[in-house]
Amino acid sequence: MSVEQTVEAAPQVIAAGRQPKPESPAGLWLQRHLPKLVLSPSLLAIGVFVYGFIIWTIYLSFTRSKILPVYAFAGTDAHQRLWHTPNWYKALENLAIFGSLYIIICLALGLFLAILIDQKIRGEGMFRPIFLYPMALSFIVTGTAWKWFLNPGYGLQKTVQDWGWASFTFDWITSTDMAIYTVVIAGVWQVSGFVMAMFLAGLRGIDSDMLRAAQIDGASTFNTYRRIVIPQLRPIFLSAFVVLAHMAIKSYDLVVALTGGGPGNATELPATFMYSYTFTRNQMAIGAASAVVMLAIIGAVIIPYLYLELREKKS
Amino acid sequence: MSAAVHAPGLKPGRIVLYALLALFAVFYLLPLFVMIVTSFKSLDEIRLGNMLSLPQQPTTEAWLAAWQTSCIGLTCEGLKGYFWNSIKMVVPAVFISTILGSLNGYVLTKWRFPGHRWIFALMLFGCFIPFQSVLVPMALILGKLGIAGTTAGLVLVHVVYGLGFTTLFFRNYYEAFPNELIRAAQIDGASFFQIFRRIMLPSSGPIIVVTVIFQFTNIWNDFLFGASFASGDSAPMTVALNNLVNTSTGVREYNVYMAAAIIAALPTLLVYIISGRYFVRGLMAGAVKG
Numbered sequence: 363m364s365v366e367q368t369v370e371a372a373p374q375v376i377a378a379g380r381q382p383k384p385e386s387p388a389g390l391w392l393q394r395h396l397p398k399l400v401l402s403p404s405l406l407a408i409g410v411f412v413y414g415f416i417i418w419t420i421y422l423s424f425t426r427s428k429i430l431p432v433y434a435f436a437g438t439d440a441h442q443r444l445w446h447t448p449n450w451y452k453a454l455e456n457l458a459i460f461g462s463l464y465i466i467i468c469l470a471l472g473l474f475l476a477i478l479i480d481q482k483i484r485g486e487g488m489f490r491p492i493f494l495y496p497m498a499l500s501f502i503v504t505g506t507a508w509k510w511f512l513n514p515g516y517g518l519q520k521t522v523q524d525w526g527w528a529s530f531t532f533d534w535i536t537s538t539d540m541a542i543y544t545v546v547i548a549g550v551w552q553v554s555g556f557v558m559a560m561f562l563a564g565l566r567g568i569d570s571d572m573l574r575a576a577q578i579d580g581a582s583t584f585n586t587y588r589r590i591v592i593p594q595l596r597p598i599f600l601s602a603f604v605v606l607a608h609m610a611i612k613s614y615d616l617v618v619a620l621t622g623g624g625p626g627n628a629t630e631l632p633a634t635f636m637y638s639y640t641f642t643r644n645q646m647a648i649g650a651a652s653a654v655v656m657l658a659i660i661g662a663v664i665i666p667y668l669y670l671e672l673r674e675k676k677s
Numbered sequence: 678m679s680a681a682v683h684a685p686g687l688k689p690g691r692i693v694l695y696a697l698l699a700l701f702a703v704f705y706l707l708p709l710f711v712m713i714v715t716s717f718k719s720l721d722e723i724r725l726g727n728m729l730s731l732p733q734q735p736t737t738e739a740w741l742a743a744w745q746t747s748c749i750g751l752t753c754e755g756l757k758g759y760f761w762n763s764i765k766m767v768v769p770a771v772f773i774s775t776i777l778g779s780l781n782g783y784v785l786t787k788w789r790f791p792g793h794r795w796i797f798a799l800m801l802f803g804c805f806i807p808f809q810s811v812l813v814p815m816a817l818i819l820g821k822l823g824i825a826g827t828t829a830g831l832v833l834v835h836v837v838y839g840l841g842f843t844t845l846f847f848r849n850y851y852e853a854f855p856n857e858l859i860r861a862a863q864i865d866g867a868s869f870f871q872i873f874r875r876i877m878l879p880s881s882g883p884i885i886v887v888t889v890i891f892q893f894t895n896i897w898n899d900f901l902f903g904a905s906f907a908s909g910d911s912a913p914m915t916v917a918l919n920n921l922v923n924t925s926t927g928v929r930e931y932n933v934y935m936a937a938a939i940i941a942a943l944p945t946l947l948v949y950i951i952s953g954r955y956f957v958r959g960l961m962a963g964a965v966k967g
Contacts, residue, residue: 396869397788400780404840405796411837412803415811422813431817478698485698491953492702495709497960498949499942500898502915506922506938507708510715510931511728517711521728555705559957612807615900619919633901636809641905646813653809664805672798 416657423654427646440647441654450652452627453635456542460631461610463546464553468606469599471550472557477587479558480565490562493555501552505619508548509535538628541621545613545629548620553609557602564598565591604667611660632656716740716936723931739932743940747933749920750909756937758910759917763897763944765828766913770835771892777836778843778888779881783873785844786851787859797848804841812905819906831907835896842895843888846959850884851877883955890952891959894945914941 392399426436444450475493479486496504511517514533522530534540568591576586614633621629623638632652640649715723716739717732726733745755781800785793815834816825824830854877862872903913912920918941922934949956 393869397784398790400869401784401796404777404781404800404844407837408800408803408840411811411815412806413799415814416806418814419810419812431813475701478694478701481694483694483698489698489702491950492705494953494957495946495949496705498894498945498956500900500915500918500945502898502900502919503938503942504708506918506934507712509922510935511708511711516723516931517728524727551705551708556960560961563961608805614809615915618900618904619923622923633807633809636812637901637905640813649809650813653807653812656807657810660805660807664802668798668801672794672801 419650419653423647423650425647427650429644429646431646436647440651444648444651444655447648449627449630450632450635453630453632453652456629456631457611459542460545460549460613461607463543464549464610465603465606467546467550468554468557469602471554472602473561473592473595475554475558476561476565479562490559493558495555496552497556499552501613501615502619504548504552505616508544508551509620512544512547535621536625538625541625541628545617545620549610549613549616552616553606557606560598560602561595564595568594600667600670604663607663608660611656611663632659712935712939715932716939718932720928720930720932739930739936740940742930743921743933743936747921747930747937749912749917750924752910756914756917756921756940759912759914760940762828762907762911762917763914766831766835767893767896770832770839770896771889773832774836774839774843774892775885775888777840778845779847779878779885780873781840781844782847782849782851783877785848786854787856787872787877788869797844800841800844802841803838804845808838808901812901816905826907826909826911828907828911831902831911831913834902834906835892835899838902839892839895843892846884846888846891847881850881854880886952886955887959890948890956893948894956894959897945 421433422431423440424435424437425432426434426439479489483489512532512535514520514531514536519530519532522532535544572590573586576590581589612633613631614637617623617629617631617634623630623634632655636649636652636656639645639652711728714731715728717735717737718726719734719736719738722733743755744757746753747755749756749759785797819825819830819833822830824833858876859872862876867875897913898915899913900915900919903916904919907913907916918937921937
């Protein structure tokens with residue numbers, strides 16, 4: 363079509379970029395395949411370092427590797443032992459508690475903050491960065507800060523007691539039953555602002571004509587949000603859920619810095635379990651088996667999501 | 678959307694609104710405030726005083742100790758060496774992964790071939806895997822390559838596992854770039870790399886900033902890889918901070934810990950303050966939606 367016309371019209375315009383090339387077969391081959399060649403180092407790297415290593419780890423979970431890998435096939439021995447380890451159940455239970463609270467509170471708080479900020483407030487430029495800055499911090503920094511803040515002898519508990527409320531106790535971080543909730547608090551503190559930013563972007567994208575129509579019909583603010591606004595934020599709920607779920611499953615640094623998995627094994631999570639069994643308890647096969655379970659859980663969340671996302675873009 | 682429900686003015690609803698916002702601002706700022714005031718106190722003042730009170734005799738001793746003389750492991754030379762380790766790790770890793778990501782994004786949008794969607798999906802899934810599932814093989818291979826426990830090893834690791842995200846960013850950005858321009862340049866005889874350098878790169882400013890910030894923050898804040906592959910003298914900042922706080926014996930120097938934590942947080946915090954807008958955009962793009 364118009365391509366030919368462009369070619370005819372173009373010659374005078376073309377500057378230094380164009381040299382009429384003598385096309386050798388090798389040159390032609392190179393030209394045809396150059397894009398693939400450029401992509402190939404990355405593909406190779408991901409093929410080996412992601413998928414090759416995953417297969418390697420899966421294989422290790424079917425061996426009796428202890429401090430060093432051994433490659434004699436040992437069937438499901440390590441998997442069976444993993445599922446007979448009380449500590450592993452503790453890790454999964456904690457993941458269930460931490461993960462569900464972390465996701466639900468972050469979603470609720472994020473949405474609530476986004477709605478507050480979206481009320482045409484003064485000082486939005488001040489509040490937004492205050493809610494969001496923890497996301498820039500390392501989980502190790504967050505853990506260190508909260509460990510200090512929650513320290514019963516120096517932190518919040520002592521401060522409130524000094525103010526005159528002598529019987530005030532807040533010693534969750536040293537309590538076997540409650541320590542996991544301190545991980546939730548610190549995690550929510552770090553990430554909820556990010557969820558707020560996601561929801562805020564969604565709110566700003568909603569058609570304001572519909573809202574005006576609802577108001578004219580006499581709907582209250584609460585009802586407008588419940589019936590019109592929040593349903594339209596569904597894709598954001600989904601994205602935020604996936605991001606939060608995958609962060610929860612991978613959570614490692616925060617626990618290490620905040621509680622070190624303790625007291626005892628009170629805040630053990632699959633990620634800390636995997637690390638300690640692999641590198642300090644010299645049960646590499648069991649560690650590998652636990653990593654395979656983590657991968658399976660993440661896959662169950664991520665694969666359907668990626669499928670949806672990439673398919674949507676096709677149409 | 679703008680909820681034009683209330684007219685401006687201080688109705689009771691607005692007062693509640695601002696009170697709530699202020700309350701949450703306190704929640705988010707309090708830990709940072711406590712960190713800062715603690716880092717300027719002496720240990721005696723910490724022991725006797727209140728966590729929230731301002732330092733009576735502000736001192737930078739804890740900061741100097743954290744930077745120069747605090748003990749991490751067996752050496753007592755402070756964090757400065759580890760800070761430098763992190764810089765040496767972050768700069769090349771960010772640079773290489775950004776370049777590769779932009780080239781990958783360019784190929785996957787403008788030079789498509791059958792199966793490009795699959796390849797992208799496989800790269801993308803690589804972003805989300807729990808790194809526990811590659812940790813042992815990675816340690817073994819780094820050992821084989823002779824870069825176990827080195828900064829070079831960490832750079833390799835961060836480049837490889839950052840590729841998915843950098844490719845994602847550039848792919849989504851280039852997706853919207855008009856194909857007609859590329860076609861016209863091709864007809865004019867411009868080569869693959871000429872098009873990339875003269876047409877794609879000059880208009881990639883915003884996405885380069887987003888990618889660099891995202892990668893910088895992620896890699897600087899990484900702990901798992903640093904702890905697994907770079908023990909001892911080559912450890913990055915996050916690992917050194919954790920060792921300082923959690924494995925030291927003797928008197929717990931909370932003021933030093935807080936100063937150390939702030940030092941570890943400063944680079945990413947500065948990036949955030951200077952370029953918050955791009956920071957947020959990167960985070961959002963990391964949630965796949967482009």
